[in-house]
Amino acid sequence: MSETSGEAGGTPGERISDAEHAIMEVLWDRHPLSAAEVCDEVCETRGWSMPTVKTLLSRLVGKGALATEPAGRKFLYSPLIERSDYVGGESRRLVDRLFGGRAASLFAHLAESEALTDEDLGEIERLLKEMRK
Amino acid sequence: MSETSGEAGGTPGERISDAEHAIMEVLWDRHPLSAAEVCDEVCETRGWSMPTVKTLLSRLVGKGALATEPAGRKFLYSPLIERSDYVGGESRRLVDRLFGGRAASLFAHLAESEALTDEDLGEIERLLKEMRK
DNA sequence: TCGGTGTGTCTACAGGTGTAATCGGAGAGG
DNA sequence: CCTCTCCGATTACACCTGTAGACACACCGA
Incomplete structure (x- = not known):
């Protein structure tokens, strides 16, 4: 397989699950967004609660699929993968x-x-x- | 769990996982086959052992994706879904x-x-x- | 300065998946 | 007839996923 990267910390190439993908779609559409803004986009449609969105965002950051950028006292998320x-x-x-x-x-x-x-x-x-x- | 009558296709549409799909491919290609024969086809290529194949076969039967047909003292498996x-x-x-x-x-x-x-x-x-x- | 509100992190837990060891019964061989 | 062997079934267990609660901390407003 052509895995273009090495590994460590936030390695891209980690498998993105279905629920995570929904989050990615939001951020591909518009970014950077805060957790709350992401929730605004998907919580109703998918029936998720804020904690769920936060978990998914964290996992995506852990997988190296999202970048966090401190903006004031909150974080803004942006996709790292296309x-x-x-x-x-x-x-x-x-x-x-x-x-x-x-x-x-x-x-x-x-x-x-x-x-x-x-x-x-x-x-x-x-x-x-x-x-x- | 109570299977009162011989009803196996009662739950069609159950999700088939990746590993299970490999088993299905073998049986779509040729059937009916015994567990050992299925193992012959995939165990080496996927690095699986016999128990793994048996588990997958059982799960597929449970999901209504495979039919079992007693042949002598062993079972033969055939796909139930196209x-x-x-x-x-x-x-x-x-x-x-x-x-x-x-x-x-x-x-x-x-x-x-x-x-x-x-x-x-x-x-x-x-x-x-x-x-x- | 003090509390509230919002934010990220940690923890939790049930269900699915990958992988495999072990058990128990039905024939095969002696 | 008794034992051995082979096979399906049962059990096991770690990891991932979906979903969410609890917690800690920083900042804004009073």
Whole structure:
């Protein structure tokens, strides 16, 4: 595996869990944010309480996925890893695990299971044309 | 725990974990197999021991993902759920979680991150053409 | 200066997962 | 018939995850 970093303290590359991912989404969308602000974004939708958010934030900091920046008496959190890196990693993991690394197989499967809308198809076609140039 | 009647598929949709998935792959490829045969297929590659395989098999049976069929004094295991169902579910989960349900976004991401080989592109193009018919 | 309010850290705990040792019963061999 | 062996089932245990309470401390306002 291409793990670009070494390890120690806040090593990036630690696995981000599902609940943690929800937190990351908020911070990818807008950052830096305080714990309270993050809670404002997710506590209602996910039914979480403040302590839960704080735990998740701490774990993410521990995993090296978030940076903390002292602002006044509180901390502001910002992502340390790129959303596209995470998304890419997860996508690749899925493709590897389920389709033997063949992205075309994933596509074929989505196509067969009619998970692709006309809109999807149109856009993919467009992208494809663009790449072929 | 009281299984009064022979009802095994009563809890479909139970989450299949990563290690369990490896077992499923073996059985999707070839079935029915005994525990020993499954172990032959995965124990070396994954560094598992027989007890581990048996535990995973039991859990899968418990989850309603495998059926057991007594053959002589041993049991033979067969998948109860289709590989395509599992794969489809996992794919959709990923697309939902990471791309807001838009499969085109997944494709775009794979394209951008150059995870698509020329071969992939060719095949996707072909599939696309076929669907458009 | 003193208390309240907000913030991060520590602790907790149930359920799932990875991994494996051990037990108990059903045949196989002597 | 008795023992050995093989196999599934049971039990074990550490770690991760989801969820949350309790605690300590710093600052703002009175």
